[in-house]
Amino acid sequence: MAGRAHGFILSEIVGGVSVIDEQKQDSALPTSTRLIRASAVFAMLLGLALAFVPWIIAASGEYNPMLVSLSLLLGLPFCIGAVGRLLFKIFGVTTGADFGWASLSVAMVVLFAGASILREAIICILMAAPFWAFGVWLGTYTMGVSLRRFPDRPRANGAVFLMLPYVMLGAELHLQPSAQTYVISRSVTVNASADAVRPLLSEMRNISVDEGRWNISQNLLGVPRPVSAVVIDQVRLARWQNDVSFEERIELNTGSEMRWRFAFPNDSVSRYTDRHISPDSEHLRVETGGYHLEPLTGNRVRLTLETTYTAKTPVNFYASLWGELILGDIQSNVLHIIKQRAEASR
Template identity: 40%
Template sequence: MRRRDNWRFIAIILVALAAALAVYAVAEAGAGGAIGYALMVVLPASLSAFVAWAGSIGRNWSRGAFLSVPLWLALVATAIGAIFLREGIVCLIMVLPFWIAFGYLGIWPVYLYRRSRWMVDPATFRAHALLLLPFLALALDHQMTPPRETRTVVREIIVDAPASAVWPRLLAIPAIAPGEGRWTISQNLLRLPRPVEAHLTGAGPGAVRDAYWQDGIRFQEIVTDWRPGEALEWRFAFPDPSIHERTDRHIEPHGRHLWIDRGGYRLIALAAGQTKIRLWTRYHVATPFNAYAAWWGERILGDIQDNVLAIVAGRTQDAMEGNAR
């Protein structure tokens, strides 16, 4: 009897995973459904409820057994996403809290019902019907237009140098050594690519900065404002899909959910010959979870900006020390 129950539980897990992969496939084939309520909210809640209900039939599950279901499902889904679906680390980490939180929301009514009535007819709760809910949510996702918001990420650094010494280091950054810059969570811990070099073609508005990063990533910054010693601004251009192909295919820089728009430097003169370098990036986000996406944008883009500013500041200081000698 125990062996039969074990095989039944394995079958339940396989059915749940098959349903999840089917929802994922349908979402990927649709227009932007991968970032929506179906995969982020309804799927983890319905899968957790299904496994908790069907798995506990004929078993006196403890509270800990119920509480472990969302965690195990989230970890298994993350492993499958990383190994078989080739999802990027950023996407997996962003989705993981949703799967755990809404997984617990899904098992809560099941746990309350089981606690009050352990001996029930399984037919009173059609567990398999739960697996249809994510497909219904996908249909709603495809009909919804997510709200669009504009966000700006700003970072600053102070250098012991006048703006005239900083300005040339903003225009081009050749041959960035592996040890340059600073340690960041995004680029050191999450292993997002780091900048390798940046070249400038032309001068003034219309000039183009070609930026090259690790893993063959490249993009362009087309200058829109050129004020030597004061400010440099640009709009972003992405001539190839290298960013989202090599980092996360759901985070396309000029896509439906994300549009990285403009950026720039501003040089602010301070007392005692110091200069504050301000680096900003403006982007538009359109998802059902804009506040959550912006929280990650602040940290990931902020880490990238901190690293770039550290490189510029370090090279400026080296130039000042070289001139002093």
């Protein structure tokens, strides 16, 4: 029904306007007229994007923000780029090579506006942006080729591209992405003895925002910083900023090595960072972690922090790049907190 509705709306728009050759577009339109027409195109494309959400609900039974779908990442922006290219031509807003930039600009605004309406976080937007940019460019280019080859068939051109995300979504329902396991590891050299470092692996209280180090994930993307870690009955209770909390259930502690399994008894991690980064979901599961202490000469130690997680998405490799950044930044920050405290206690 939604696909038919989109086709009907577009056909009505196109039906009342004849497609004009690009070289004959009115280049002398007043600025106010261009802005009004561009705003109309933006509103149509935003509506097109939001109208896709009910189909996701129908496909998954709910609006699942953890649903990583190629129809959302590529199919929808391809459709928006193509339809935007067609609408810009119809309304005479821009011409020639400007079509690509105009479609890309409007599509990025649609991405941010739609994400705002659906309460998506900045990390989600940044992760989707490269796919959207490529999808919009490809859709704009493909529609341009189609219009040059079939200039008298705007309805058919629009209808075909409108159906693409729905076709992709239907195909994805029958495909299961593979699961891949990744290990993120960071190390730091501490100018202190193992005896000074070892207690900090179990407990750290009253961590201030000034401790640790600057990093992209926590300083720019808004990932919370640690506040404290306290061990109770072989379970380390970790608290971060914004009331984020989780558990590290210790399975091994030899003095030089500590291993634990993560547990997330509440949704605070995803609620205060990004709903797409739920660490205990079908698509992402943060599983285990551990410290390793290696003695060095000169009364120093090398401390390594490791995290293992499993991703199950259509874009595992791309997602792993973000995992390397975000988890790596978190690890590096924790290690430098330990380093600073251990060296200060000498």
